[in-house]
Amino acid sequence: MNNLESFPPHFRNLSHHQPPSPAPEDGGNPTKYLESLPIIDLENLSNDKNKVEEACKNWGLFRLVNHGIPSSLLSQLHEQTKQVFFLSYESKHASCDGSNVNYFCGSTALTPSGTTIPTERHNTNFFEGFGIPSDQLSKFHPQLPDLESFRVLLVEYEKHMSRIATTLFERFVKNLELEMEESKYNLEDKTGLFRVYRYLHCSDPDGGLGLAVHTDSSVLTILNQEDEVSGLEVLRDHQWLTVKPISNTLIVNIGDLMQAISDDKYKSALHRVKVDKHKDRVSIAYFMYSGEGVKVESSKYRSFTANQYLAQVQQDIETIGHKIGLSRFKRNEDN
Numbered sequence: 479m480n481n482l483e484s485f486p487p488h489f490r491n492l493s494h495h496q497p498p499s500p501a502p503e504d505g506g507n508p509t510k511y512l513e514s515l516p517i518i519d520l521e522n523l524s525n526d527k528n529k530v531e532e533a534c535k536n537w538g539l540f541r542l543v544n545h546g547i548p549s550s551l552l553s554q555l556h557e558q559t560k561q562v563f564f565l566s567y568e569s570k571h572a573s574c575d576g577s578n579v580n581y582f583c584g585s586t587a588l589t590p591s592g593t594t595i596p597t598e599r600h601n602t603n604f605f606e607g608f609g610i611p612s613d614q615l616s617k618f619h620p621q622l623p624d625l626e627s628f629r630v631l632l633v634e635y636e637k638h639m640s641r642i643a644t645t646l647f648e649r650f651v652k653n654l655e656l657e658m659e660e661s662k663y664n665l666e667d668k669t670g671l672f673r674v675y676r677y678l679h680c681s682d683p684d685g686g687l688g689l690a691v692h693t694d695s696s697v698l699t700i701l702n703q704e705d706e707v708s709g710l711e712v713l714r715d716h717q718w719l720t721v722k723p724i725s726n727t728l729i730v731n732i733g734d735l736m737q738a739i740s741d742d743k744y745k746s747a748l749h750r751v752k753v754d755k756h757k758d759r760v761s762i763a764y765f766m767y768s769g770e771g772v773k774v775e776s777s778k779y780r781s782f783t784a785n786q787y788l789a790q791v792q793q794d795i796e797t798i799g800h801k802i803g804l805s806r807f808k809r810n811e812d813n
């Protein structure tokens with residue numbers, strides 16, 4: 479993956495094409511991997527109650543195995559994702575015009591539907607991507623054959639995402655002994671959003687991040703990272719540690735909405751993406767939100783809907799430059 483035409487214009491003159499510079503301060507250190515990330519077996523969720531609880535409470539993320547997605551679908555998806563990003567910047571940009579699918583680049587500040595909110599130049603992040611609400615997958619018919627083939631694969635993949643997200647959420651609800659009908663969060667509704675990324679390599683990885691430090695605003699996120707290039711990091715004991723990509727496994731993040739639903743028992747984990755010095759990296763994130771109009775009820779926070787939460791996050795990013803998150807909705811002492 480190295481064709482200049484495919485890079486967004488403002489990335490073309492950056493340090494991409496210079497040879498890797500000598501290692502700055504920490505740059506010479508080998509990647510520090512997170513060794514002890516909990517591994518959860520989707521087929522065995524009910525027997526692994528304690529493991530799931532431990533992962534959600536103390537980690538906010540886990541590796542999911544036995545998820546039932548054919549490995550052929552995962553590898554096709556990775557290949558097709560790379561193909562799509564190989565397309566020229568102009569055609570990627572133009573292909574989304576007039577649809578609810580968004581092409582974005584350079585900013586972590588994204589609206590709920592994935593459009594870029596401009597940020598200051600020094601906050602530019604080395605990525606480009608597509609934001610695709612899952613209910614738009616059947617309506618979006620791009621002219622570009624590569625993008626259309628990708629869309630067809632995503633339709634198939636979305637069925638798995640929806641199944642896995644629902645299964646996990648139902649398990650969380652049971653484990654937390656929440657008194658609510660499972661239908662309350664409208665899990666049958668399409669509340670998924672895909673963000674498909676390409677992080678551009680940079681010979682000076684200290685020059686910028688792939689994606690700045692954040693927690694996800696979702697109920698939960700299912701991340702599919704390609705097998706070869708790592709980049710996802712989580713903060714553990716004050717250290718940023720890399721989550722190793724392992725074939726046929728997925729990474730699940732607890733999102734802010736789930737943290738609120740669980741009355742802060744579960745934690746949304748802080749994470750970020752570092753760029754690689756030599757290779758571009760692709761990943762596919764699926765965010766599950768609670769259904770439209772459904773209120774997240776919690777003893778710790780004022781009730782709010784997913785859309786209200788996302789609108790607040792967006793407003794904070796636009797006005798003060800970063801996300802405040804759940805503390806915006808903390809109940810006052812006198813409530």
Ligand SMILES: O=C(O)CCC(=O)C(=O)O
Pocket residue numbers: 673675689694701703709710749750751761762763
């Ligand atoms: O690409 C990744 O590894 C992480 C993406 C992510 O954290 C996000 O989209 O919120």
Ligand SMILES: [Fe+2]
Pocket residue numbers: 692693694749
């Ligand atoms: Fe994230």
